Amino acid sequence: MVSNATVQLGHGSGGTMMRRLIDEVFLEAFDAPELHAGDDAGIAPLPPTGRIALSTDTFVVTPHTFPGGDIGRLAVCGTVNDVATSGARVRYLSCGFVIEEGFPLDDLRRICASMAAAAREAHVAIITGDTKVVERGGADGIYINTAGVGEVPEGVTLSGAACRPGDAVLVSGTLGDHGIAVMSVREGLAFSTDIESDAAPLNGLIADVLAAAPHTRCFRDPTRGGLASTLNEFVTASGVEIELDEAAIPVRPAVRAACDMLGYDPLQVANEGKMVAVVPADEAEPALAAMRANRYGADAAIIGTVREAAPTGPAVLVRTPWGSSRILDMLVGEQLPRIC
Amino acid sequence: MVSNATVQLGHGSGGTMMRRLIDEVFLEAFDAPELHAGDDAGIAPLPPTGRIALSTDTFVVTPHTFPGGDIGRLAVCGTVNDVATSGARVRYLSCGFVIEEGFPLDDLRRICASMAAAAREAHVAIITGDTKVVERGGADGIYINTAGVGEVPEGVTLSGAACRPGDAVLVSGTLGDHGIAVMSVREGLAFSTDIESDAAPLNGLIADVLAAAPHTRCFRDPTRGGLASTLNEFVTASGVEIELDEAAIPVRPAVRAACDMLGYDPLQVANEGKMVAVVPADEAEPALAAMRANRYGADAAIIGTVREAAPTGPAVLVRTPWGSSRILDMLVGEQLPRIC
Incomplete structure (x- = not known):
């Protein structure tokens, strides 16, 4: 069925289709307790050093898969690296998808699996997310934003x-x-x-x-x-x-x-x-x-x-x-x- | 000149055009010391309660301006509200733009001014950002992701x-x-x-x-x-x-x-x-x-x-x-x- 095989506008509605997408794709890939809590913000412990580092990147690479990686791996690594440059210990990522209507769900699953693998490798957790679906022609398949946060150890001031x-x-x-x-x-x-x-x-x-x-x-x-x-x-x-x-x-x-x-x-x-x-x-x-x-x-x-x-x-x-x-x-x- | 009046692919290049866009549009609107530092991550103080709240939203609303607001005000308020629902004190936002080639720079300035005004009202600071420019047809003018972070006061556990x-x-x-x-x-x-x-x-x-x-x-x-x-x-x-x-x-x-x-x-x-x-x-x-x-x-x-x-x-x-x-x-x- 087409409705099961591709992303539909209804997957961004905030209603039952979105709930299923979250349960069957995102929670399946990103198995963090903060996500399972199902609240609007992810709540997580952070060692209290008194300073945080925050960074963000949106990934619009095309094609979505290329030799050595894909947009999912990039979306995790890029932001992890940006936060890490400050000397902070990178802990958590947020993830915001903009998906074009008709994007294959299997491709989305593959991208999420790649993000999850990169996050495991980097020892970071994706603890909150958002999905918007735009009409055909409104995006080039998928764009992924990640923001990352970590605590800056005392005494570290890189610039x-x-x-x-x-x-x-x-x-x-x-x-x-x-x-x-x-x-x-x-x-x-x-x-x-x-x-x-x-x-x-x-x-x-x-x-x-x-x-x-x-x-x-x-x-x-x-x-x-x-x-x-x-x-x-x-x-x-x-x-x-x-x-x-x-x-x-x-x-x-x-x-x-x-x-x-x-x-x-x-x-x-x-x-x-x-x-x-x-x-x-x-x-x-x-x-x-x-x-x-x-x-x-x-x-x-x-x-x-x-x-x-x-x-x-x-x-x-x-x-x-x-x-x-x-x-x-x-x-x-x-x-x-x-x-x- | 057209090249001065609209966003070009070169504004997303990581080179001199992007530097000018950051200096003349973003730093002009979002006047935070963390942004002026010019590093890849914003470093900022956070009261050390031991827990943070992190949330994100991407804004794809169309039209970009509507009675009572615009995509910029929405991009700040939406994420502030999502973080605040946890009981956290919202402190900082990241901001990721995806802009379509040809988008009027004056519209971008107006949107940034609206974001800055909403951020002031909410007592939050935009301390890090990213801009991607996609070809004509690659986005519907502009998409804005924000992620927000704040500390969760001790004893607060809303769910x-x-x-x-x-x-x-x-x-x-x-x-x-x-x-x-x-x-x-x-x-x-x-x-x-x-x-x-x-x-x-x-x-x-x-x-x-x-x-x-x-x-x-x-x-x-x-x-x-x-x-x-x-x-x-x-x-x-x-x-x-x-x-x-x-x-x-x-x-x-x-x-x-x-x-x-x-x-x-x-x-x-x-x-x-x-x-x-x-x-x-x-x-x-x-x-x-x-x-x-x-x-x-x-x-x-x-x-x-x-x-x-x-x-x-x-x-x-x-x-x-x-x-x-x-x-x-x-x-x-x-x-x-x-x-x-």
Whole structure:
């Protein structure tokens, strides 16, 4: 029956159809006691440190499934990583679906199963949610918003404004994988089989680095706009310059080849399972070792140094293997829409 | 210039256009220090009670502006009310926009100003956000997700499962206003000038009721599915029956007339500024007085009583002025899509 196989407007009505959707799809996938309570807000314990971190992301990626992941895994990992960058212990997620009428229920189940698996991996619980159904043409299948919350441990104050001359810049692995993986399957390009999205929850990696490098200045996951946006945000907030050693920046050959072909800079392409960290020079090696010991940090590298800003102002420079330097700007305009 | 007057795909790129959108629209409207910090998560103090409440809603209402409110006011009030129903003190909101390419920037500014005004009224701060831009046809102008968080005071445990025989059922004002207001402007119906949406933040009203009626069992805002869904959720969760006195239920004559014309039951129509409360019998009058003393509770009424469930199971009954009773069911299917 069509009415059983696809999402209908009635599934967003607040009535009996919505009740069934919640019971048979969401509660089946997200088995948290806070959800089973059935109240409008999820109530849950939070260690009382006196500060919380809150972050949100909406995921509109197309296609919904791509090599290495899907919109569900992305929706959990993206927000977990954003909250974790603050040094907070990520505990809970909310989840808001906007679903287009006619969306297959089996696809929704698969996406929810993927979200649940990623949440288990990240040790977070989805404790509250909302579903809206819009008419055909009102959305591109499904959009997923997640918001995440966690407590910030006492004494932890990480900020993109905390970078100081002499600090080291690290990245937890190869750059550009996610953007090129999505791009390849969307455009049907020949390199599609070689490249997988890196989508992964990195709260564990961040905890490992913080334990090894307790004076870490900041973390950020280089998603839209890639490493270029992340580092430009850091230099602007801190009033410094960052010089990268291009030869040290890990990029898979297949990603580099795809970028060359498409005219993209891999440093401006989105990642969903990588973390940039800025740490004091004397904690760079312990931080690197901590990253490499983590399952998501095998290809971690020290890629640059923070310096005093030049009189021309904060900037990110890339020193090429041939000794020359270029300025790494933020992306202007848009190259890869709907990447996350 | 068109590129300055409407939202472009580049505004969602993570690059310089997005930076400008954040600076010139969002930071202009939502002036919180946590946002100005520019990090991926908003860090903010939260009184350490050991428990938080988290809730989320995505708003897809169309049209974006309607008598008495707009999607921005709704996006703040809806989530504030959902968090507040738990008895939590609502503190912070996240905000996730999905915007269709070509959406007028002036409309976005107006919506943000409306959100900011509602947030000020509710004494909450928007401390983190996200923006995605999708191609033309990928969304119906704008969708807004908000998630809200607050601390649950010690000793407060409200739940739809806590209703007991003898309890009184209260509502804070007239029912059906929001749904009919949106419906009227959407369908161009003649009664449109008479009816305004009730969209309002009710965290203050809830605090007032809790102070006056400290043994309150539960609150819920009867949004999609209206009073019918809210009370059916309560009776199912608590294993009880609720009998309503139809003559006591406040409904504006214009709303009743519109419902009669359209074949709707006003008890199944969405509200966005009303609160249902179940309280012990001896706290009913103090709760009522507290509601009526609040600016959003002038038309509050005691509308029913909780009883033991009949052998046939939990149910909501409506006793008519003529002495007969009917069962008030949850909405089946959908009557008013995109109402919030």
